[in-house]
Amino acid sequence: xxVGFDKELEKLERDVLRMGSIVEEAVVxxxxxxxxxxxxxxxxxxxxxxxxxxxxxxIEEKCIALLALQxxxxxxxxxxxxxxxxxxxLERVGDNAVNIMEVVKRIxxxxxxxxxxxxxxxxxxxEKMLKxxxxxxxxxxxxxxxxxxxxxxxxxxxxxxxxDELMGYVFPGxxxxxxxxxxxxxxxxxxxxxxxxxxxxxAERVVYLVTGQAVSHPKARAAGRPSxx
Amino acid sequence: MAKVRTLRSALVWAFMVTAAASGGxxxxxxxxxxxxxxxxxxxxxxxxxxxxxxxxxAEEFARPLRQLxxxxxxxGRGRFGKMVWADSGGEVGELVDAFNAMAVYLERTVQELAExxxxxxxxxxxxxxxxxxxxRNLEVLRLNPAxxxxxxxxxxxxxxxGSVIQLIRNYEVADAFAETLETGTPVVRELQILxxxxxxxRIHITPIRSEQGExxxxxxxxSDISDLRRLExxxxxxxxxxxxxxxxxxxxxxxxxxxxxxxxxxxxxTARRFLEVIQQEADRMARLISDLLDLTHLEARGQTIxxxxxxxxxxxxxxxxxxxxxxxxxxxxLEVDLPSDLPVxxxxxxxxxxxxxxxxxxxxxxxxxxxxxKVAVRAGRGVMHISVADTGIxxxxxxxxxxxxRFYRVDRxxxxxxxxxxxxxxxxxxxxxxxxxxxxxxxxxxxxxxFTVTLPLKD
Ligand SMILES: Nc1ncnc2c1ncn2[C@@H]1O[C@H](COP(=O)(O)OP(=O)(O)OP(=O)(O)O)[C@@H](O)[C@H]1O
Ligand SMILES: [Mg+2]
Numbered sequence: 001x002x003v004g005f006d007k008e009l010e011k012l013e014r015d016v017l018r019m020g021s022i023v024e025e026a027v028v029x030x031x032x033x034x035x036x037x038x039x040x041x042x043x044x045x046x047x048x049x050x051x052x053x054x055x056x057x058x059i060e061e062k063c064i065a066l067l068a069l070q071x072x073x074x075x076x077x078x079x080x081x082x083x084x085x086x087x088x089x090l091e092r093v094g095d096n097a098v099n100i101m102e103v104v105k106r107i108x109x110x111x112x113x114x115x116x117x118x119x120x121x122x123x124x125x126x127e128k129m130l131k132x133x134x135x136x137x138x139x140x141x142x143x144x145x146x147x148x149x150x151x152x153x154x155x156x157x158x159x160x161x162x163x164d165e166l167m168g169y170v171f172p173g174x175x176x177x178x179x180x181x182x183x184x185x186x187x188x189x190x191x192x193x194x195x196x197x198x199x200x201x202x203a204e205r206v207v208y209l210v211t212g213q214a215v216s217h218p219k220a221r222a223a224g225r226p227s228x229x
Numbered sequence: 230m231a232k233v234r235t236l237r238s239a240l241v242w243a244f245m246v247t248a249a250a251s252g253g254x255x256x257x258x259x260x261x262x263x264x265x266x267x268x269x270x271x272x273x274x275x276x277x278x279x280x281x282x283x284x285x286x287a288e289e290f291a292r293p294l295r296q297l298x299x300x301x302x303x304x305g306r307g308r309f310g311k312m313v314w315a316d317s318g319g320e321v322g323e324l325v326d327a328f329n330a331m332a333v334y335l336e337r338t339v340q341e342l343a344e345x346x347x348x349x350x351x352x353x354x355x356x357x358x359x360x361x362x363x364x365r366n367l368e369v370l371r372l373n374p375a376x377x378x379x380x381x382x383x384x385x386x387x388x389x390x391g392s393v394i395q396l397i398r399n400y401e402v403a404d405a406f407a408e409t410l411e412t413g414t415p416v417v418r419e420l421q422i423l424x425x426x427x428x429x430x431r432i433h434i435t436p437i438r439s440e441q442g443e444x445x446x447x448x449x450x451x452s453d454i455s456d457l458r459r460l461e462x463x464x465x466x467x468x469x470x471x472x473x474x475x476x477x478x479x480x481x482x483x484x485x486x487x488x489x490x491x492x493x494x495x496x497x498x499t500a501r502r503f504l505e506v507i508q509q510e511a512d513r514m515a516r517l518i519s520d521l522l523d524l525t526h527l528e529a530r531g532q533t534i535x536x537x538x539x540x541x542x543x544x545x546x547x548x549x550x551x552x553x554x555x556x557x558x559x560x561x562x563l564e565v566d567l568p569s570d571l572p573v574x575x576x577x578x579x580x581x582x583x584x585x586x587x588x589x590x591x592x593x594x595x596x597x598x599x600x601x602x603k604v605a606v607r608a609g610r611g612v613m614h615i616s617v618a619d620t621g622i623x624x625x626x627x628x629x630x631x632x633x634x635r636f637y638r639v640d641r642x643x644x645x646x647x648x649x650x651x652x653x654x655x656x657x658x659x660x661x662x663x664x665x666x667x668x669x670x671x672x673x674x675x676x677x678x679x680f681t682v683t684l685p686l687k688d
Contacts, residue, residue: 007366014367014394014403021400028423131424138395 005070009079012062016083016090019055020134023090023097026052027130027195030097031123034104034188035116042101052094059087082209086137089198089205093130096191096198103184103191113169113178119185122158122192125151129199136203142210148203149215155196162189293321297328309336359451362437363406367392370446379451381425402432402449409434409447419454429458470636474517474650478510485510513650520652523583524635527659534663536688538573539581541606541613548585549604552593560598566605574613575687580660587653588617588680594647596621596677609683612666616681623674632670633658657682664688 026045033041063084066072072080129148136145166189169182204215296313303309309332313325353360359376363369369389377386380397389396394403401420409416416434421427434449485503493499549563556563574581585604592602600620607614624632628639636651657680661668665685672678 010366010392014392017394017398018400018403021394021398021403024398025400025423032423134398138391138398 005066005072005076008062008066008070009076012059012066012080012083015055015059015062016086017134017138019052019059019087019090020137022048022052022055023094024127024130024134026094026097027127030100030104031120031127033101034123035120037104037107037109039105039108042104045101046098049094049098052091056087056091060084063087078209078212082137082205085205086202089201093195093198096195099191100188103187107181107184110177110181113181113185116185118158118162118165119189119192122155122162122189122196125155125158126192126196126199129155129196130202133199133202133206136206137209140206140210142207145203145206145210149200149207152196152200155193159189159193162186290321293325297325300328300332304332304335307339309339357452359449359453361393361397361402361406361449361451362389362446363393363410363449364446365410365444367394367403367406367410369393369396372396376451379428379430379453380422402451405432405434406447406449409436409449410444413438413444427455428453429455467635471521474636475514478514478517482507482510482514517650517652520650520656523656524652524659527656527663534577534580536575536577536664539576539578541571541574541581541615542567544578544581544585545604545606545615548582548589551586552589555590556593556602559593559596559600561593561596562601564601564603566603568606568608571606572608572613572686574684576664576684580664584657584660584682585615585617587657588682591653591680592617592619592621592678594649595619600677608686611687612683612685614681614683616679618677618679620677623676623678624670624672625674626672629670629672633668 026048029041029045032038033045063080066080067077070076129151132144133148135141136148163186166182166186169178171179207213207215293313300313312329312332353371353373356373356375359379360371360373361369361376362371369391371389372382372387374384374387376382377384380399382396386396392403393406394400397403399422401418401422405416405418405420413436415436417432418434419429419431421429431452431454432449433451434447436444437446437448439445485507489500489503493503545565545567549565553563589602589604596602596619602617602619605616605618607616624639628637631637632639633654635655637654638649638651658668661682661684665688666683668680668682670678670680
């Protein structure tokens with residue numbers, strides 16, 4: 001019975017990582033589609049998200065079945081709990097990638113109002129955070145998970161700066177297409193910030209999984225409306 | 230050691246007991262028949278003699294056995310070459326012989342195994358293809374260094390720990406392995422990985438079966454086919470380009486010929502104009518084809534080029550003669566800056582002329598009326614620099630990297646209208662490289678461009 005259960009847990013972990021790999025790929029492709037204004041790639045990312053949604057449901061069902069049938073304790077219980085949460089975060093990251101693609105399609109081949117510098121930087125940071133949070137999960141590496149958590153501040157900082165800069169285009173009487181694009185780019189940076197947040201969540205869960213200690217959120221996340229004096 | 234001691238005492242005891250028993254038997258015989266007064270002391274003597282003999286015999290047995298045990302221990306620790314020397318005959322002797330034979334056999338087998346392992350290891354390590362070996366449950370058993378490099382895994386991953394998806398975190402690779410294990414049939418797949426570096430991979434996975442035919446794992450061989458795919462793309466682009474470049478003049482040839490046949494022939498001035506266009510287009514096609522042939526020759530690497538001492542002054546003069554009419558037509562001044570004591574250059578004069586003509590032709594083509602084109606030659610340490618500078622339209626920075634590719638043109642429409650096919654600079658680059666030199670460009674939009682060729686004086 002226990003042997004079977006251990007196997008099930010291993011398989012569960014593999015499923016989560018498989019989902020993680022698909023989501024990571026979606027993010028990388030999304031970043032590329034954004035950088036190259038590649039609408040075909042954007043469509044591909046949008047279409048692939050269905051699989052992520054299905055996987056979330058499948059993994060969730062497996063977790064619930066394991067909880068109900070095996071009454072796991074201690075570490076095993078923590079692993080299943082962590083898995084449930086990570087899956088939710090991964091699914092959201094997939095959604096964010098899709099959101100970004102929708103904006104990219106709205107912008108289309110319009111010339112950009114400014115060269116993209118901070119957005120790709122943010123995108124790369126978020127992607128790396130996602131990768132490292134999953135690495136931390138694989139290796140049960142609480143130290144790496146902590147690092148991921150700290151990097152979230154950097155992303156938030158870029159986001160706040162971008163917010164101010166892009167809002168500079170949005171004023172009454174501003175050229176319509178510039179205003180529209182500024183708002184679109186703002187959305188993109190918002191979604192990227194969300195991806196980084198989800199990566200941070202995953203990292204926090206890894207810390208919990210390894211240490212058994214829940215980490216308190218360092219700050220309430222009021223994403224979308226960075227407060228500025 | 231403890232075991233040996235027990236063995237020995239067991240033997241001693243066995244002899245003591247037999248001795249006592251035989252003593253007892255004699256005593257009973259004596260007391261039953263005639264009384265034998267001294268019999269008892271004799272019995273005592275006999276039994277102690279038997280005891281002593283028993284001990285000695287036991288020792289005789291135990292010594293080789295002790296050696297055997299010690300040698301077996303050594304064997305167990307992997308230290309071979311220790312034989313047991315005992316001249317005892319009989320069963321123990323046989324045992325010792327068998328043991329020695331086994332030791333020799335074991336040593337040889339282990340050495341062979343180690344040798345095979347070393348060879349396998351060397352093959353795996355030096356292979357350019359990535360190799361991943363997994364067990365029945367997708368757990369990674371081995372990864373060779375090439376596989377680690379493909380996925381930028383740390384070297385210690387070579388030992389393998391965890392499942393495919395844990396180590397490599399690429400679902401397509403993991404899925405391919407899972408499929409092989411499930412179906413028990415080989416899987417070949419081509420995939421595009423995006424991280425850590427974008428690559429095209431071909432993965433070929435074969436199941437490993439036990440003697441009973443059950444699938445016990447799988448071996449995946451990964452080859453990086455990015456270069457192959459890129460070359461294929463380049464070739465496809467090339468074919469598309471050539472077809473396009475040939476079709477365009479052909480279409481106009483056909484068009485003008487048809488118009489002529491439809492009646493334009495009867496109007497001599499129009500007919501003449503049309504025929505001129507036809508001639509131009511035919512010229513353009515002829516040039517394209519000869520350029521393509523030149524390129525093909527240059528690319529056929531095997532051939533070496535014939536070099537001879539060349540006076541660069543002559544080459545410059547010949548090339549200028551070719552472009553002078555066009556320059557004069559546009560009112561462009563042609564300047565030459567040649568120091569008097571230039572060294573002799575070993576090169577193929579015809580090819581060098583082709584290089585200069587191409588560069589000068591471009592300079593004149595892409596410089597507006599009234600501009601200036603200047604050829605300058607300088608000798609450096611063991612090399613010669615030849616530059617062609619113009620005061621023309623210049624080239625935007627983002628195009629500089631691809632300028633020397635075949636068919637690459639900054640402004641397609643403009644270059645076409647000037648009769649260009651985009652092969653000139655590709656030919657220049659090839660010739661220069663075949664001479665062991667290099668070519669570079671500096672340019673500022675609206676101010677002009679300078680192409681500089683650097684050639685070794687002698688190779
Ligand atoms: N001196 C120059 N000034 C500005 N642009 C140049 C100059 N030389 C080359 N170029 C640009 O580089 C492109 C490639 O040059 P290349 O000589 O290979 O082709 P081409 O001149 O168009 O055709 P052709 O095969 O007839 O030479 C040109 O189309 C032009 O856009
Ligand atoms: Mg040219």
